[in-house]
Amino acid sequence: NAGVTQTPKFRVLKTGQSMTLLCAQDMNHEYMYWYRQDPGMGLRLIHYSVGEGTTAKGEVPDGYNVSRLKKQNFLLGLESAAPSQTSVYFCASSYGQGVETQYFGPGTRLLVL
């Protein structure tokens, strides 16, 4: 099992450009999450999904959109990138009801110029 994978690993964008980050998990997990990690800020939840076809806002959702068309995939979109979105983005997934162990991907480092 690959666990949780993220693509791309690193990307440089210019202000105003758009991109999509892909997260895939092969553990048949119901719940999936997108976080961003900034120095001194810890992890902050952007959006999450409790099942295929459902999404919900987290702590810092502005400027991002998500989709969960397939159970194994969770996409994070930036429609018009801003320098404030320079960060490391982590995807995670978890199984079952309640808040159990989350399994994290390796991260995507995004630089917006």
Add this chain to the structure above:
Amino acid sequence: SQQGEEDPQALSIQEGENATMNCSYKTSINNLQWYRQNSGRGLVHLILIRSNEREKHSGRLRVTLDTSKKSSSLLITASRAADTASYFCATDGGSNYKLTFGKGTLLTVNP
């Protein structure tokens, strides 16, 4: 807003010593988790303790939970250089769906 806050922000010890990190949180929880993050990597789950548990062990890790004080501690015994990492506590704040992470403690174990 941060639910969990780790203390200290940074900790430097010698190999073989014990390392203790603390986490304080604000609202009631169902469970509290500890994660480790090596530099440049994703987080890895270490241990989960439920609100009705007071202490839990896993190998060289010992976690305690005091719900009356809304605090938890992570003890790593006989530390190794490979334990060098950032350690995060995460709480559910009563939610069934999501965790809130603290800012982490950076542990450096010197050989």
